[in-house]
Amino acid sequence: MQDVQDIQKKLPLLITTGEPAGIGMDIVLMLAAEDKLQDFGRPIWVTADSSAMQQRADELMTVGALKNCPIWQTVELSDNNNIEVNDFLNQLSSQVSDDRAFVLLDIPCASSVVCGQIDINKSAMVAKQLEVAHQLASNQTVAAIVTGPLQKSALIDADIKLLDGTMFSGHTEFFMQQSGCEKVVMMLANEAMKVALVTTHLALKDVPAAITADNVRKTVQIVIDDMREKFGLMQPRILVCGLNPHAGEGGHLGVEEIEIINPVLQAFIDAGVNISEAMPADTLFTPRHLANCDAVIAMYHDQGLPVLKSHGFGDTVNLTLGLPYIRTSVDHGTALDLAGRGNASATSLYQALNMANEMADKSLTSST
Template sequence: MTQEKSPLLITTGEPAGIGMDIVLLLAIEGKLQDFSRPMIVTADARAMQRRAGELVAAGVLTDTPVWQTIDIADDDFTADGFGADHFVKRVLTQGTDLESDFLLLNIASAAAVVCGQVDIANSAMVAKQLEVAHRLAANKSVAAIVTGPLQKSALIDAGIKLPDGSMFSGHTEFFMQQSHCEKVVMMLANQAMKVALVTTHLALKDIPAAITAANVRQTVQIVVNDMREKFGLAQPRILVCGLNPHAGEGGHLGVEEIEIINPVLQEFIDAGVDITEAMPADTLFTPRHLANCDAVIAMYHDQGLPVLKSHGFGDTINLTLGLPYIRTSVDHGTALDLAGRGGASATSLYQALVMANEMADKS
């Protein structure tokens, strides 16, 4: 394991799912060594050892990867803990075995982990992984967070709350609230395109009311800032979808473009940003336009993401823009039926690591 750069941290998420499987797959293939960085993985140490054995028995792994287990000390959770001069120095000093594929940060589960069987007793351990990841990323102890899949329903059923006391609703909301951000932006990316969303998981009937000048303005600003700061693009080229068919057809099919979206976009154009006014989505997502852009901003989830996923579902990843650190994620679920049995693909995790590494190098 190299120690040339700051580590990447992978959270394995729901222990009954494939989070550990896909880390082990990349490890045995030697792909975790591709990034010239130490790799820190959060998981229950006993569960990881058991999962590796199950995958070997199933013929998925030819051997058990090599890792070093690091236990969290009580003082790692003090006010001075999780700092580069404390936690990571200790971890990387202990993790000196260059033959190791990764460092396993042991976060113990409350109950025994059984492949494919979610136990809400282990939901607190899943939440602890996210807390640890946030702390390490917030103080620059790790270069980026790469999140594996979690079972949102299990955390809800276990009564796990977001920092503001509301129902747990996902990685994105957790990291946003922990970082005290007013807004973050979901972006999905693959080799074909990057698509950011003004609104995310809303019913179609609720989307027009959410397309406000403030929401559009914040979204565009976050995309511009992160394309510059985290992707290293001094002048990112951005295409923007209209809300309505044909971008409103001059007001005949809707007035949101005229009254809300384009006035905001004109502000950015006047400020020198390379961004379009609202374009019809059915023509924006064509090779001619995509060849000359760095990112697309879509107004809602199913306007942009079906097109993106049709161009590379297996290698698509999720990014959260607007955080004070880099966070990428796999774009698939826990696949409980595949855990410990084979059939899981590590492609999305690998691409999430590639993106996190590239962003870390440029930021």
């Protein structure tokens, strides 16, 4: 079994650089130049336009952000969307002379890239990166996907659709639909805490209607399953926020806790899960409670994420639970104004790679 594990542990981490006019390529190059891509004990694969990557490296060297140009091995992908894994891997059969090199999966843009300038004609290339990533993760050619930032508005303006024909709404929805998942869960994590969300990008007025027993139940189950399978925690300790102030104050400030949330949580408690009933968020997010907690489930976006980011903005990782593979992401946007200037921070990408690597290792442990 150890031999199998040793082979599997060598599966690559795949980075999608996302919007080419943004800082996705910058932060990869910065980590590569500092030899930090070697820290994970796995090959690193990157999706980008090879010409744009070389151009960005030259620009960063010109401004002094890179002392030397990182090394990569370029692999050209076929025009069709169906990746033949064996043919693909055969292209990597030649040994790379320098172990600092990463593998660049060349996905060409329609035209040359200009730092900071969005061009919707390049949106098809951004979408192709995600398609390639999904396929390589689905067939277990890579251990995990680590996504760089994309410009959602550019894909929408380019009329890029999700699999169900609806407007492109983000990485999470893309990978969910491509994987055939009914529901996934957004979790953000840093050294201080892990916070998962029952609802994500909803107007506050729409949140109460989305707090249904089914939604809460599925969210909790996905968190439990992935804490076990991807974090190696067989008995995760989970705390759950109520929806209302003071968790409803016994029904005086809202009845969602009594009628919806707590009955679901009690069923998990009865089944032996180490999970709380609905707690007031202002009490839950205190050191005393967080010290004995592996994950928090918040009811809505701005209930949980401001607290988490106040404890580590820039060091936080976005991950998607419920997918059949591991996906982590940086916690920042494209930063168009920083592209090519050498001022971007690669900290979040490093943390996202580190978490993906740890989850991949723990997934192996929990499955054996």
